[in-house]
Amino acid sequence: MTDIxxxxxxxxxxxxxxxxxSSVEITTAFLDRMExxxxxxxxxxxxxxxxxxxxxxxxxxxxAAGKASSPLHGVPIxxxxxxxxxxxxxxxxxxxxxxxxxxxxxxxxxxxxxAAMPIxxxxxxxxxxxxxxxxxxxxGPSKNPWDLDRIPxxxxxxxxxxxxxHLAPIAIGSDTGxxxxxxxxxxxxxxxxxTYGAVSRYGLxxxxxxxxxxxxxxxxxxxxxxxxDVISGHDPHDSTSLPNSLGSMVTAVQAADIKGLKVxxxxxxxxxxxxxxxxxxxxxxxxxxxxxxxxxxEVDCPSxxxxxxxxxxxxxxxxxxxxxxxxSVRFGLRSMxxxxxxxxxxxxxxxxxxxxxxxxxxxxxxxxxxxSGYYDAYYGSAQKVRTLxxxxxxxxxxxxxxxxxxxxxxxxxxxxxxxxxxxxxxxNDIATIPANLAGIPGMSVPNGIASEDGLPSGVQILAPAMQxxxxxxxxxxxxxxxxxxxxxxxxxxxPNLEVL
Amino acid sequence: xxxxxxxxxxxxxxxxxxxIGLEVHVELNTASKMFCGCANNFGxxxxxxxxxxxxxxxxxxxxxxxxxxxxxxxxxxxLDCQIAESGRFSRKNYFYPDLxxxxxxxxxxxxxxxEGKISVELETGERFEVPxxxxxxxxxxxxxxxxxxxxxxxxGAEYSLxxxxxxxxxxxxxxxxxxxxxxxxxPELAATYVRVIRDIVKAMDVSDxxxxxxxxxxxxxxxxxxxxxxxxxxxxxxxxxxxLRSVENAVRYExxxxxxILAAGGSIIQETRxxxxxxxxxxxxxxxxxxxxxxxxxxPDLVPVQPSLEWIEEIRKTLPENPALRRKRLQEAWGFAxxxxxxxxxxxxxxxxxxxxxxxASPQSARKWWTGELARLANAQGxxxxxxxxxxxxxxxxxxxxxxxxxxxxxxxxxxxxxxxxEGEPSQVIESRGLRVVTDEGALIAAIDKALASQPDxxxxxxDGKLQAAGAVIGAVMQEMRGQADAARVRELILERxx
Ligand SMILES: [Zn+2]
Numbered sequence: 001m002t003d004i005x006x007x008x009x010x011x012x013x014x015x016x017x018x019x020x021x022s023s024v025e026i027t028t029a030f031l032d033r034m035e036x037x038x039x040x041x042x043x044x045x046x047x048x049x050x051x052x053x054x055x056x057x058x059x060x061x062x063x064a065a066g067k068a069s070s071p072l073h074g075v076p077i078x079x080x081x082x083x084x085x086x087x088x089x090x091x092x093x094x095x096x097x098x099x100x101x102x103x104x105x106x107x108x109x110x111x112x113x114x115a116a117m118p119i120x121x122x123x124x125x126x127x128x129x130x131x132x133x134x135x136x137x138x139x140g141p142s143k144n145p146w147d148l149d150r151i152p153x154x155x156x157x158x159x160x161x162x163x164x165x166h167l168a169p170i171a172i173g174s175d176t177g178x179x180x181x182x183x184x185x186x187x188x189x190x191x192x193x194x195t196y197g198a199v200s201r202y203g204l205x206x207x208x209x210x211x212x213x214x215x216x217x218x219x220x221x222x223x224x225x226x227x228x229d230v231i232s233g234h235d236p237h238d239s240t241s242l243p244n245s246l247g248s249m250v251t252a253v254q255a256a257d258i259k260g261l262k263v264x265x266x267x268x269x270x271x272x273x274x275x276x277x278x279x280x281x282x283x284x285x286x287x288x289x290x291x292x293x294x295x296x297x298e299v300d301c302p303s304x305x306x307x308x309x310x311x312x313x314x315x316x317x318x319x320x321x322x323x324x325x326x327x328s329v330r331f332g333l334r335s336m337x338x339x340x341x342x343x344x345x346x347x348x349x350x351x352x353x354x355x356x357x358x359x360x361x362x363x364x365x366x367x368x369x370x371x372s373g374y375y376d377a378y379y380g381s382a383q384k385v386r387t388l389x390x391x392x393x394x395x396x397x398x399x400x401x402x403x404x405x406x407x408x409x410x411x412x413x414x415x416x417x418x419x420x421x422x423x424x425x426x427x428n429d430i431a432t433i434p435a436n437l438a439g440i441p442g443m444s445v446p447n448g449i450a451s452e453d454g455l456p457s458g459v460q461i462l463a464p465a466m467q468x469x470x471x472x473x474x475x476x477x478x479x480x481x482x483x484x485x486x487x488x489x490x491x492x493x494x495p496n497l498e499v500l
Numbered sequence: 501x502x503x504x505x506x507x508x509x510x511x512x513x514x515x516x517x518x519x520i521g522l523e524v525h526v527e528l529n530t531a532s533k534m535f536c537g538c539a540n541n542f543g544x545x546x547x548x549x550x551x552x553x554x555x556x557x558x559x560x561x562x563x564x565x566x567x568x569x570x571x572x573x574x575x576x577x578x579l580d581c582q583i584a585e586s587g588r589f590s591r592k593n594y595f596y597p598d599l600x601x602x603x604x605x606x607x608x609x610x611x612x613x614x615e616g617k618i619s620v621e622l623e624t625g626e627r628f629e630v631p632x633x634x635x636x637x638x639x640x641x642x643x644x645x646x647x648x649x650x651x652x653x654x655x656g657a658e659y660s661l662x663x664x665x666x667x668x669x670x671x672x673x674x675x676x677x678x679x680x681x682x683x684x685x686x687p688e689l690a691a692t693y694v695r696v697i698r699d700i701v702k703a704m705d706v707s708d709x710x711x712x713x714x715x716x717x718x719x720x721x722x723x724x725x726x727x728x729x730x731x732x733x734x735x736x737x738x739x740x741x742x743x744l745r746s747v748e749n750a751v752r753y754e755x756x757x758x759x760x761i762l763a764a765g766g767s768i769i770q771e772t773r774x775x776x777x778x779x780x781x782x783x784x785x786x787x788x789x790x791x792x793x794x795x796x797x798x799x800p801d802l803v804p805v806q807p808s809l810e811w812i813e814e815i816r817k818t819l820p821e822n823p824a825l826r827r828k829r830l831q832e833a834w835g836f837a838x839x840x841x842x843x844x845x846x847x848x849x850x851x852x853x854x855x856x857x858x859x860x861a862s863p864q865s866a867r868k869w870w871t872g873e874l875a876r877l878a879n880a881q882g883x884x885x886x887x888x889x890x891x892x893x894x895x896x897x898x899x900x901x902x903x904x905x906x907x908x909x910x911x912x913x914x915x916x917x918x919x920x921x922x923e924g925e926p927s928q929v930i931e932s933r934g935l936r937v938v939t940d941e942g943a944l945i946a947a948i949d950k951a952l953a954s955q956p957d958x959x960x961x962x963x964d965g966k967l968q969a970a971g972a973v974i975g976a977v978m979q980e981m982r983g984q985a986d987a988a989r990v991r992e993l994i995l996e997r998x999x
């Protein structure tokens with residue numbers, strides 16, 4: 001079964017469509033691997049074998065009846081545990097939601113079901129997606145398949161370790177400041193954050209509503225494109241979802257042509273602060289693009305300097321309000337205080353017990369940032385930075401089709417290395433945050449192994465809002481330049497987890 | 501609870517200038533809620549009109565009800581407001597169990613409508629133009645029921661039940677600018693203003709407009725300043741004033757209470773107060789302080805409402821006739837004197853009279869029925885006049901029978917009683933109760949002869965010119981006919997007999 005679990009989603013879809021393998025066979029192969037290896041990677045918080053197999057069976061029956069629901073019909077998938085599912089608990093990595101089974105499916109989950117993609121399980125994340133390592137998950141950290149002592153990135157480390165460890169052929173992530181792209185970079189996988197509004201957020205447990213976006217985590221750019229096509233589209237339940245379709249990303253990948261491609265290298269994200277091996281990989285990407293005929297220029301985005309500061313005001317502010325609903329009244333944990341259980345005291349005791357340290361830190365930060373007398377200085381200024389970043393990007397995209405940066409400043413760090421240093425942790429997202437602040441699409445594609453530690457590195461591609469197709473085009477070009485050199489996706493070099 | 505000391509009203513008005521401000525919440529009667537598809541339905545079983553969004557479940561999102569925006573714009577237009585090119589929602593953050601998300605989605609810095617005015621006419625005919633600051637959209641909270649305490653309040657309750665059926669019901673909050681110069685009329689102006697708002701939203705059919713159900717709720721701000729003083733006084737906000745009478749009484753009470761404190765050299769605490777209609781006073785609620793920090797910020801889950809000019813103009817076309825213009829038109833059409841018209845208007849009977857006239861009664865007879873006999877009956881039954889079980893059509897039908905001489909006023913009152921008692925249409929009541937004027941002259945003459953036989957001197961008296969002597973005979977005849985005779989005709993017949 002090794003062949004199946006190391007295949008791309010596109011390859012599996014072909015196997016199913018040509019009746020060379022059934023969805024049940026493929027889903028079984030992944031479930032077997034999950035059962036033997038999840039103890040090592042902690043990628044999944046919830047696995048329900050019989051439920052997954054039932055869905056696979058239905059996919060097979062539909063196909064036998066001549067009904068192919070989507071290009072990924074029958075291909076199983078992992079879903080980040082901050083998307084609501086009626087048939088599985090949804091915890092968002094928090095104790096406050098332990099055991100909660102939502103009464104409704106997220107729109108993306110509905111779309112996966114309609115596409116006949118069996119859900120293998122729910123993947124781990126930092127509590128409420130607050131973190132870059134999954135170390136803030138209330139259910140323990142996930143491990144990086146390249147080195148089980150290292151973090152798989154975060155907050156979507158469950159999905160990235162599942163995909164890179166071949167415990168899922170493809171997965172759903174969510175990205176508020178880099179939670180898809182950063183984990184993809186440090187695990188050698190591909191991750192895309194679509195334009196804000198391209199994918200419905202209905203059923204995504206909100207971290208920061210104006211920044212959150214759901215997207216694919218995959219082995220290849222084509223796989224990511226296939227999944228983005230399945231999950232995107234307008235949703236009347238989400239007022240911020242875009243009214244019009246952005247077109248087919250698969251078409252953009254298949255038609256990708258380097259001719260005339262203009263690439264910008266962001267001055268502020270290409271010099272200081274990057275690990276040497278990461279920087280070397282990035283320089284190599286630039287060289288490959290130039291050699292293949294792309295026009296590469298340097299662009300200036302001076303306001304990027306303030307991105308992290310602005311992000312850590314906007315995110316906590318919105319999160320402090322979004323997380324207010326966790327109050328023990330209607331769902332989830334209820335903790336009774338000692339003494340008189342007034343409503344205020346029950347709410348306080350529940351939130352004290354149910355929330356972890358990073359969540360409390362950000363609620364306090366956000367509550368403060370929104371307080372009367374501080375609003376203009378903090379939230380107000382941060383919103384202005386957001387506008388400045390949008391202006392920088394608009395100016396840059398006048399000159400180029402896409403921008404590229406290293407996705408992350410370093411390769412995967414060791415578990416425990418930064419957990420007590422929030423500021424160091426926050427800087428992991430320095431290159432990915434601007435895309436969320438501006439609402440533009442961003443994607444990470446593997447671009448080699450850092451020579452000093454042998455760990456994967458990623459290059460980030462940014463495109464103008466609603467031009468996700470340009471991003472996929474460039475990502476596909478870069479990926480094919482590397483595949484030509486490697487002969488296979490980088491992910492195929494992941495160590496054999498079974499002997500680790 | 502000890503009642504506060506009050507300054508006599510006239511004395512308070514003499515010494516202080518009264519400034520009032522009114523916030524009226526109008527619950528819209530849209531089919532669904534503000535941000536989800538749940539039914540907006542009063543009186544359903546608790547927690548049956550709920551979904552992930554109005555329960556504030558993790559992952560849920562709001563989506564604005566277009567009809568609610570339309571109603572809000574219509575209210576704005578009726579109040580002569582500007583309509584915002586872009587109106588965003590904000591979150592008002594505070595923890596309370598009836599608030600599913602622990603924040604209320606409300607328009608804060610960008611209301612849908614602003615800068616309007618409305619003309620308010622008092623009973624005396626005096627007119628005030630009330631300046632409107634804004635009308636904005638927001639969602640209602642759920643309903644708490646406190647169980648186990650003596651008072652039904654949260655203090656002392658054993659536990660509380662939450663019903664989220666009302667959570668997310670669309671509200672429009674209409675806020676006036678400070679209203680100056682009403683002087684001793686301030687309480688009446690406050691109540692009349694609320695009534696005008698209620699009448700408008702009712703006429704527009706954007707709200708059920710039933711104050712007793714909380715469809716229209718008022719918070720009254722009152723402050724006093726020494727006459728001639730520049731600086732506004734500290735204001736209190738009285739909540740829970742949910743009938744027109746309460747609005748008037750609560751404002752009057754606050755004027756007297758504040759005047760007493762200020763006259764004694766004290767200062768007013770800026771606070772929320774609660775009106776107790778049964779006990780006729782307000783009591784202190786929460787003090788307003790810096791601790792009331794709602795941490796407003798723009799709602800990131802919603803895009804701003806940006807109504808197009810075309811849409812606004814379309815809505816403008818659907819507005820019903822302006823109530824003030826309508827009054828003018830009706831008074832002219834009916835030919836009522838000012839006092840007569842005000843009597844109808846102040847009793848809230850314009851619709852009834854208009855419909856009765858439309859059904860064929862003369863304006864004066866319609867007015868007399870509604871402000872006279874029917875008002876008396878409603879009062880006696882302790883119901884509002886519109887709740888009487890008689891329609892304008894039935895009133896007109898009865899009046900037409902009077903005009904045709906088939907009923908006397910007195911018999912007509914019996915017919916009304918029968919209709920109110922549920923005995924059917926006027927014709928059925930007349931039939932079953934046998935209530936028809938006796939027009940059979942033979943029967944009348946027989947009764948007259950019978951009466952004259954027992955009072956033989958009457959005819960002589962009449963012949964001598966003492967016409968009033970006929971009265972005794974008329975009384976006897978009417979008694980004989982059980983009231984169902986036309987007294988005027990009986991009199992004529994007696995006089996004929998005396999010739
Ligand atoms: Zn609802």
